[in-house]
Amino acid sequence: MREQARVRIVRGVLAIVAAASIGCATATQQSERGQGGGDPLSAQALSRRLYAFADDSMQGRQFGLEGNLKATAYLAAQVQRLGLRPGGDNGTYLQEVPAFRISLSPGARVMLDGAPLELGTDYLPAYPSSGRVHVPLSTTIIYGGNLADTTTLISPEQARGKAVFFNATNPNQAMFARAVRFTTAAALISIQNPRMGNPYIITTSQDTAAGLNRFIVSDDLARRLFGAEVATIAPGTAGKTLSFSNYAFTRAPALAHNVVAILPGSDPTVRGQYVAIGAHNDHIGMRRAGPLDHDSLRTFNTIAQRIVEARTKMTPGFPGQGLTPAERASIKVNVDSLRRIRPARPDSVYNGADDDGSGSIGVLAIAEALTRSATRPKRSVIFVWHTGEEGGLRGARHFTDNPTVPRDSIIAHFNMDMIGRGAASDMIGAGPGYLSLIGSRRLSTGLGDLVETVNRQQAQPLSLDYSLDADGHPERLYCRSDHVHYARYGIPVTFFTTGGHMDYHQLTDEPQYIDYDHLRKVVRLIHDVTVAAANVDQRFVVDKVKVNPNAPCAQ
Known part of the structure; x- marks a missing residue:
């Protein structure tokens, strides 16, 4: 996108955000009345x-x-x-x-070569709905490959008894489905920001079977697992030792x-x-990761949507989605004009x-x-x-x-x-x-x-x-x-x-x-x-094919 067009988008978005601030005050007054x-x-x-x-x-x-x-x-x-x-x-x-809150038990610890890892900063469990997982005392970490490229993945036999770390670029459900094949692994690990997740899940599952031990780790911890950048590691490479102490979950009723x-x-x-x-x-x-500036976030997402729409003629399914790396880098949010109207609003x-x-x-x-x-x-x-x-x-x-x-x-x-x-x-x-x-x-x-x-x-x-x-x-x-x-x-x-x-x-x-x-x-x-x-005279006739209530939904 040419620079002039990008500037027009940015100026237009800032005008919209400024107008919304005035609308906010008006609507609040109406609400109070x-x-x-x-x-x-x-x-x-x-x-x-x-x-x-x-x-x-x-x-x-x-x-x-x-x-x-x-x-x-x-x-x-x-x-x-x-x-x-x-x-x-x-x-x-x-x-x-009926619902349950699953969280890590007090005193549970995960260690890398004996050094304790910090929950919510270094790692975050994928909380099992049953509240139960099979956990070894210790195991070797092994690089399992990139989930986006099936040709790089190690075999399930190589994963047996190991903590398998998978790299993934823009992970999706299909990629995670590939990882679940490794049921004999001691643990499955992938990269995602632990600060973005909650230290619990709420589930309605009645399942009591022990699940796979899975968790996410930060970019920094991913490098520490092998002492090198993940991109430089060959599939099958062994890393450090992961150990667990008092590692269990609590499963309590939630209203x-x-x-x-x-x-x-x-x-x-x-x-x-x-x-x-x-x-x-x-x-x-x-x-959970803390507040963001409301105006900066909205301005970024609005500009991002305009850029993707201009290129694809389609609205992205999720805010900020669909940008190329170059487009993302091109967005510079300057909200100085808004600051003359109101101060920053952490949200x-x-x-x-x-x-x-x-x-x-x-x-x-x-x-x-x-x-x-x-x-x-x-x-x-x-x-x-x-x-x-x-x-x-x-x-x-x-x-x-x-x-x-x-x-x-x-x-x-x-x-x-x-x-x-x-x-x-x-x-x-x-x-x-x-x-x-x-x-x-x-x-x-x-x-x-x-x-x-x-x-x-x-x-x-x-x-x-x-x-x-x-x-x-x-x-x-x-x-x-x-x-x-x-x-x-x-x-x-x-x-x-x-x-x-x-x-x-x-x-x-x-x-x-x-x-x-x-x-x-x-x-x-x-x-x-x-x-x-x-008020219809007769019930609506179901004249299309009814589905099996237990079948997955299809559109």
């Missing part, structure tokens, strides 16, 4: 709720931790205030999702909840059937305003609107805020495996995940009125038709995009959110989303960047679709 008894589907009411739900005090709402418990308590208090019927366990609004509430239907003949509306109440917590909370604060407060707004309505839907509506979506759709799996109403009484499920953005600057193909629909006709043509009919009846119909629902789409969004667990049981679904953006899973996913007027239109559409679905 509140809306009293106004329209719960209004932009102002949605803003007020989202500023509360995505506040720093929620600590990023990570599954199984205090922040997520605060979020679920907030939602439960709100639906209780609305007078909705409890739909959780034992007459409450909470459905417990996690779905929030479930029910609005009973008005027609006794179909009141026992349900339309389900859902979103996920969790996000990804806090940055360590992943607020998840769009992901999925927007969906969570959208469900809550629809619940309030329906309770206030003079005319109730014929069928009942069940509202489910699933936990653990970010860790593998755990809350949705638990609810659909253990529903609090008969599973076959649920006639449709509507999922809202990231519905607060959708501007042309967020994603190529987006723009005014943008809304992506995923899965709406994968099980029932009738459900897809109903969504389109209701959209045409809106005062301002949205521009519906089905491109992300295409078979074989590389982003696989159909398989990556909660609705898929309803669909595996043959329940017709529609996933509503305004798509990705430069703040996805970043510290910068905050309420000031939400387009509240657009969010209002999306939530209004889903409200009206819910009412229409709850």
Whole structure:
């Protein structure tokens, strides 16, 4: 990219960030004023709720931790205030999702040639969901090769009883799958920054079998393993001795909840059937490695997205992804102009305003609107805020495996995940009125038709995009959110989303960047679709092939 073009991108991005700072102050003032008894589907009411739900005090709402418990308590208090019927366990609004916290036992030590290594700085375990691994007292480290090049890998026999170190450039799941073949190794080691991970995992697995002893190490420790740069080492080269003392894990129960509430239907003949509306109440917590400057991070990610889009005509699937080394090196962030507006803002909370604060407060707004309505839907509506979506759709799996109403009484499920953005600057193909629909006709043509009919009846119909629902789409969004667990049981679904953006899973996913007027239109559409679905004369016909509930998801 020519230097002039890069400069134009940088200047444009800095102007956008500066404008957002003014919008932040305005939105905060609106949030503080509140809306009293106004329209719960209004932009102002949605803003007020989202500023509360995505506040720093929620600590990023990570599954199984205090922040997520605060979020679920907030939602439960709100639906209780609305007078909705409890739909959780034992007459409450909470459905417990059995979970466990796995952490390294106190006193556990790992040593390299007798010198202790520091947890979280030198290394970090890949915490086994069972809390058990086979660990030798000591073993020799051996270089296993580069996972990106299968021709460099040693044989499983060479790995037997050894701590095998694998190099990997831009590691992915396919590479890690290659490493798992070495089941007779004493340990599997790869490079990744230990400071970026948490000193625990939260799991819902009931598995008790001992797993492979795996962990990641820092770049510095990787060099120390062999006393040389990894790139200079031949596969099969032996390194130093790794030893373990009192190396074990603790597996303790962790609290996690779905929030479930029910609005009973008005027609006794179909009141026992349900339309389900859902979103996920969790996000990804806090940055363990410490705070980053909010403005610098957002500016870098925005510039990076513009550069990749200009070259590929596609929006990267993750912020900062897709840059060439030269492009990455070309980005110089200068936020001096912003500093004249406000000081630097260190940020360590992943607020998840769009992901999925927007969906969570959208469900809550629809619940309030329906309770206030003079005319109730014929069928009942069940509202489910699933936990653990970010860790593998755990809350949705638990609810659909253990529903609090008969599973076959649920006639449709509507999922809202990231519905607060959708501007042309967020994603190529987006723009005014943008809304992506995923899965709406994968099980029932009738459900897809109903969504389109209701959209045409809106005062301002949205521009519906089905491109992300295409078979074989590389982003696989159909398989990556909660609705898929309803669909595996043959329940017709529609996933509503305004798509990705430069703040996805970043510290910068905050309420000031939400387009509240657009969010209002999306939530209004889903409200009206819910009412229409709850009032249909007959259940939606499943006229597409149902899948095996236990089969892997395919798009």
